[in-house]
Amino acid sequence: MTPPGSEHLPPSSPTLAQRAANGLDAVVGGLCTAAMALSALALIASLGMVVYSVVMRYIFNVPQTWVDDLVGFLLVAIVLLGAGDVMRRGEHIGVDLLTSRLGPRGQRIAAIWALFAVLVTAAMFVVEGWETVSFSKMLGIVSQGHLEVPIYIVQLAVPIGGALFGLAALVALLRAALGEDVRVSRGESSVAGHGPGGDSHDGARS
Helix, strand or coil, X not given: CCCCCHXXXXXXXXXXXXXXXXXXXXXXXXXXXXHHHXXXXXXXXXXXXXXXXXXXXXXXXXXXXXXXXXHHHHHHHHHHHHHHHHHHCCCEECCCCCHHHCCHHHHHHHHXXXXXXXXXXXXXXXXXXXXXXXXXXXXXXXXXXXXXXXXXXXXXXXXXXXXXXXXXXXXXXXXXXXXXXXXXXXXXXXXXXXCCCCCEECCCCC
């Protein structure tokens, strides 16, 4: 039962750690949203080029061979640039056959473990991706086919996407450490944080 007068109490002020997490979340959210917008534009452009290629090939009998190359490059950007925003919203596909059978504490541990795994994977994307970009640029490697695009331009999507992916996971870890709800993948419910006394803290993140 709510104590009399408690409904008029002002909400508690966020702590320094919460303000820092909110600030980082805002920055990462802006970067991920911008990357997702670029990913969406690349998807629309790919669809338009495919339609154009089909029309030119089957109606005018003029194949546009460059379209296949460019759409393939854009597909890489579509996936990698969109991964961070999807991670931030907890919309990646997940298998909850085991985690759905766990209690709140077990689900929380599994979610945190998954976020650490994402961080490691993202770090590999950034490090290995940047080394690959540097190597390709140093040797002046271009793509095979009709376009002959400097391949490092295409490969840049790997470290950039990996960085956004890792930052989104880092924000989720900070939220979990502060006792807030986290969700790693689509289909699983938010996993609430627990304080020292075992009470769960509400505060689901949009």
